[in-house]
Amino acid sequence: MAANRTLAIAASSILVGLIVLGLKFLAWWLTGSIALYSDALESIVNVVTAIAALIAVRLAQRPADATLPYGYHKAEYFSAVLVGVMIIVAAILILREAIFGFLAPTLPDAPVQGLAVSGVATIVNLVWAGVLLRQGRLAKSPAIAADGRHLMTDVVSTAGVLVGLGLVYAIGWAQLDAVLAALVALNILWSGWGVIRDSVGGLMDVAVPPDTQVTIREVISSSADGALEAHDIRTRQAGKMTFIDFHLVVPGVMSVDASHTICDRIEAKLREAVSDVQITIHVEPEDKAKHAGIVVL
Template sequence: MATSPRIRDLALAITTNRTLAIAAGSLVVGLVVLGLKFLAWYVTGSIALYSDALESIVNVVTAVVALIAVRLAQRPADAALQYGYHKAEYFSAVIVGVMIIVAAILILREAFFGFLSPALPESPTQGLIISAVATAINLVWARVLIRQGHKARSPALEADGKHLMTDVVSTVGVLIGLGLVILTGWAVLDPILAALVALNILWSGWGVIRDSVGGLMDVAVPHETGKTIREVISSNADGAIEAHDIRTRQAGKLTFIDFHLVVPGVMTVEAAHTICDAIEAKLRDVVEDAQITIHVEPDQKAKHSGIVVL
């Protein structure tokens, strides 16, 4: 059964409000975690914990950028941007990736100076406990961001969540390493840990930028989704001859689908329009937020390729 436009609009409004609320929540969580991690560094003087705190600054900046991007992406199309603002989230994710790489470079700098003059952390137990609490908060929120970002098809939220999850993994490594520093008394492990954190962050930043550039370059839908689109067109184009030049691209949560539909030259405009309506309705049932453009052509335009209906 096809979903009515009114129900779709209501669902979209609910998803939009939830996405904005989660983006705003990221900023609050980021500030709380930032305060805790800088407190952990302050009581210990550990370079590894300092590097962890620096990454949290990136988390806060990321949350701000994601909030702005998500809000901007919700704006309706206008005369300047007639296809909408959906790609704003991809720009946000690229900025996040760049910020991650900048943080990694700063951490490597601190690790280098720490390696030249290693020193054991002060009050390490307190620092470990505070950092562990901050990490637990990040873990819970990262899972929320990734789940909700995937559900709302929001690249900005997903990028934020993946970065937070990387932060969790690196912080766990730092905590384990600091435990070894305490047990062994090897102060040089502290800057080494910081350097490892930086390398992990660099890899994360590269991944975020790579995925975002794909969106900016109008990447096609995944293979399985493309296969489903072709099957829907084939099974709902009764009366047409063929469909060819099928193209897809993704922009934020929107999926753009366009193709040429060949119909008999004697078919009326109304009959051809009815076929297009049937195809569009079915495509919107299986592809969320689909924007569909169908170019109707007479039978002499048939290429005898693509999807042959008759």
């Protein structure tokens, strides 16, 4: 059910993106404003990244196979990197238009209609960005979360554009329109860098957050009764999946069956504490103890 809901959210993003794109291009057509044109260009990126997110989410849900035995979870990070690259490309295009507009400034037309249409598009984006951020957090989906962060950046930049265009109409300074477009581009560049930075961390097998690491160590310590020590504890995050592996030291005279029972108990407790987790435990005899890590009392 959760997987289907995530797919539905990703698919709905495409529809929402197309609606907002149409509204923003209508606002630009009514006014001829470079700032609103830059805002519309960013909405093209929103549609493209929504499509990329849907493909990535669908791919990430495929079960592990012989080709990718650890699963397809990292597909979402590739999608998020693509989102970041597309954001940066959009920013460069907007900067280009801003330069031309500054050199040949003209006052926008139909201020009330244009601002009203763009305002409606912004409200739609704000609501949907909240949905994406919440669902991305609940589903641990980097692609959905990246899409939501980008939309929220779009909301902030559009709000700034609308306020700035109000000043353009009020004081009659046509070049301010181009300046606003340039500011939108810089804001988008910063957003794109943030998305790429976070995604690269996932591709590099970054460890789980410190609080989750503490939980994992506490669970192992409290449920490893009968073992002597747990060391070389490693974690990594790949999309919604958390991978945990460590070495468990047991008495040398302990039977395979008894050590397996301890491992089963630890795994069960870890699955209760950490959702969507894959666990690998390497059992070792007591002469392999490092007297480090977690000493089981």
